[in-house]
Amino acid sequence: MYYKVMNLINIRFILSLMLLAGGAMAETPSHQLLTYPFSSRSAAMGGSRAVDASGNIDLQGNPASASFVQGLQGQAGFVNHLVGIQGFAAGGVLPLERHRISGELIYFDYGLFNRTDIVGTNQGTFGYHELAAALGYAFKFSEGIRMGGRVGRSTRVADGSTSGDFYYDLGGVYHNLQDSLTVGVYLASIALGESDETFPTQLHIGSSKILSHLPLRLNLEGIYGFNEQIRFALGGEIMIHPNFRVRLGVNSNRFDLQTGVTESDFIAGASGGFAIDWQGMLIESATQSFGATGWVSQISIAYHL
Numbered sequence: 001m002y003y004k005v006m007n008l009i010n011i012r013f014i015l016s017l018m019l020l021a022g023g024a025m026a027e028t029p030s031h032q033l034l035t036y037p038f039s040s041r042s043a044a045m046g047g048s049r050a051v052d053a054s055g056n057i058d059l060q061g062n063p064a065s066a067s068f069v070q071g072l073q074g075q076a077g078f079v080n081h082l083v084g085i086q087g088f089a090a091g092g093v094l095p096l097e098r099h100r101i102s103g104e105l106i107y108f109d110y111g112l113f114n115r116t117d118i119v120g121t122n123q124g125t126f127g128y129h130e131l132a133a134a135l136g137y138a139f140k141f142s143e144g145i146r147m148g149g150r151v152g153r154s155t156r157v158a159d160g161s162t163s164g165d166f167y168y169d170l171g172g173v174y175h176n177l178q179d180s181l182t183v184g185v186y187l188a189s190i191a192l193g194e195s196d197e198t199f200p201t202q203l204h205i206g207s208s209k210i211l212s213h214l215p216l217r218l219n220l221e222g223i224y225g226f227n228e229q230i231r232f233a234l235g236g237e238i239m240i241h242p243n244f245r246v247r248l249g250v251n252s253n254r255f256d257l258q259t260g261v262t263e264s265d266f267i268a269g270a271s272g273g274f275a276i277d278w279q280g281m282l283i284e285s286a287t288q289s290f291g292a293t294g295w296v297s298q299i300s301i302a303y304h305l
Contacts (some may be wrong), residue, residue, distance in 0.1 A: 044273025045235025046249030077300030
């Protein structure tokens with residue numbers, strides 16, 4: 001009975017922490033890393049993940065976007081999340097004629113927690129971690145249409161207890177180079193097994209276009225969670241130089257907050273970042289506001305041959 005009470009206290013504490021970190025993202029607390037935009041490009045542009053025809057790796061984005069990668073690429077990233085949570089990501093794309101094989105490894109470390117009994121006596125500490133490993137495939141279906149899919153396994157480890165299941169993503173991208181128009185559809189995080197946990201299934205539908213007389217790309221995306229929540233994301237990419245871009249974004253996170261609109265909550269959902277493409281190396285940075293909860297920053301480095 002003692003251990004049941006202790007585990008219940010620990011689980012409630014963990015879930016409360018995850019809800020704090022993920023409440024502004026309006027998602028379920030389980031498998032939180034599957035909802036976070038580990039791509040710095042996506043994070044800086046409001047979290048839009050359905051469209052990317054940039055030719056660079058889009059970690060945890062539309063799997064069809066890998067078909068635009070022209071050469072061998074690798075990427076590593078770091079996320080300094082809320083309340084001491086840290087995320088690490090690595091991925092790569094292997095081009096094979098019209099086909100692309102991609103791999104991703106993503107890890108969230110929620111830190112150490114105190115284990116106490118029902119009277120508050122410290123019984124030591126335990127860690128909490130999430131890990132997702134995925135393998136993707138993308139191909140060029142026709143001149144303007146790309147398709148792709150991803151199969152992964154999400155695993156959670158807490159206090160020596162491990163749980164997890166397989167999931168898959170499906171995506172398609174229409175890209176018209178002449179009109180600089182891209183439209184994408186991305187169905188994310190569908191559980192393959194019979195897990196008792198709720199996977200954060202989402203449907204992303206978005207478009208991206210470079211304006212005719214301005215060095216500006218605009219992204220607009222709608223996100224429908226199968227927990228019956230709808231979100232929107234708007235992002236802009238200012239192409240200051242062929243090797244330097246500034247990114248800005250906003251999404252509907254502020255309207256998901258339950259604390260009311262305070263001065264700090266008003267900018268919840270705002271984001272920004274930059275990208276430097278220099279001699280085969282791509283350095284990207286992003287910062288996002290979660291209102292009164294705090295700011296999240298991340299950086300990634302990609303190398304393409």
